[in-house]
């Protein structure tokens with residue numbers, strides 16, 4: 793038989809899990825927005841605000857369609873030595889870079 797105390801404890805545990813999942817979802821939504829902002833403003837300073845190209849090549853979905861994810865990932869992470877493309881590994885985690893590749897595939901809105 794469950795005692796009232798146990799039930800309350802279980803319920804508050806469940807509530808805690810739900811609340812923290814909710815917070816996590818919000819946090820990653822915010823990160824997603826920060827990455828979109830970074831793409832427009834930081835990457836955009838070379839690749840163009842709309843990523844149509846500038847000093848760096850266009851990063852539009854269509855321009856990148858023949859390039860594998862791994863190539864884009866490694867280019868963003870390590871940069872391209874001997875070109876102005878900087879390495880972003882000090883500023884962006886692997887999961888940030890994966891999100892950026894995904895945003896590029898889907899197109900910046």
Ligand code: HEC
Pocket residue numbers: 830831834835836837838839847848849851856859864867868872875876877878880892
């Ligand atoms: C200082 C200028 C500069 C900034 C800032 C910059 N890039 Fe680049 N990027 C370049 C240049 C130049 C190249 C082309 C390198 C080459 O000649 O291969 C390039 C290449 C790339 C490529 C490979 C494209 C292809 O067609 O192979 C990707 C992907 C890329 N950049 C993503 C990014 C992302 C994402 C950011 C922001 C996090 C960023 N870049 C910021 C200059 C920049």
